[in-house]
Amino acid sequence: MGLEVYFTILSQPSRAVLMFLESNAIPYTRKALDLRKGENRTEDYSRINPMMKVPAISDDGFNLTESVAILKYLANKYTVADHWYPKDIRKRAKVDEYLAWHHTNTRPACASLFFNEVLLPARTKQPADTVVVQSALTQIKNALDKLETMFLKDSRFLCGDEISIADLLAICEVMQN
């Protein structure tokens, strides 16, 4: 069975998980799901992820959802370079700090813009709601300002001078738009 990864390539957190696996040469099987066809809403998939979202993994029967949890689990399970999710408790805490902030800042801002500018108009065949799009742009600007002035203030990457799982998650959100 091994490690199976359920994803869709348009999903930002899915890409972060795939990039982590590939750059660390961790063996896995890809299970692409077409959300437009409702492949995340099957009974089989709901056993893997009752929330029916992507990404999710099934590791020899151990099911896990939430990209942040998945990345940490993989970093803990496999021998990856320390910088991805450092063992030093202070360095680790700084990665945890960004990852927590990410959920309520970078992710919702970028996801909202993509949803309102691209996904919803494609689905409804209506033009994007400019008021909602403007609000999402303001949210993104605030998040990006904080990335520049806070997290990247004195370091080359979000949580220090080497790349970590924080950067993988953030960059996928920024690339969405």
Added chain:
Amino acid sequence: MVLTVYFDMLSQPSRSVLLFCEVNKIPYEKKVTHVGGGDNRTEEFQAINPVMRVPAIKDGDFVLSESAAILKYLAAKHNTPDHWYPKDIQKRAKVDQYVAWHHMNTRENSIRVFWTEVIIPMMRGREVDQARLQRQLPALEETIDRLEQVYLKDQQFLCGDDITIADILAVPELMQLYGAGRNVTENHPKLTAWIERVKNKLQPWFDEFHTPLYKMRQKRLKGEKAKL
């Protein structure tokens, strides 16, 4: 090395951090940071947390924000009993899974309703925007259903049969709604029983730290306007 915890008792994640310190007998100094009074906007506090939110900690020369990160750091540093944040990677992953989901579900949906029912009317001196509330309530109800039917389906606590940092993050969010006068646990016996189990593990500090909310609830149920 002194641990200072910057908090506002009306902030749900602040209460989570304080409860974790108390129940694990982690020595710390309390630093009240009253958000309503602008204590989070001082230069001194911005040096601790540039995002100007509570809770935040200063442990010697190390500063940290975000309750999820703080709880994990304190668990590692003080070698707290394993059940809080298990070392086994699968059990730990289950806690990380809830904590990730928590931000945009339990926390986000509770906060939205609390702001609409309590904070905005208080700040603007207006009645509750009922249309806005009705738009927000379905998401809160879905969160509560998910807590019961997914996380609490076959276990006593959110991530297994013992309390973890997941429970200590979740319960204060639901208590915030209780303070608003809302009965989120009505018709949800599993949720009610779980909240009682969590409370019992965290007394007497649970009641002590939730007293402002208990008082707020009494006033609101009597129709009096509560102050923050």
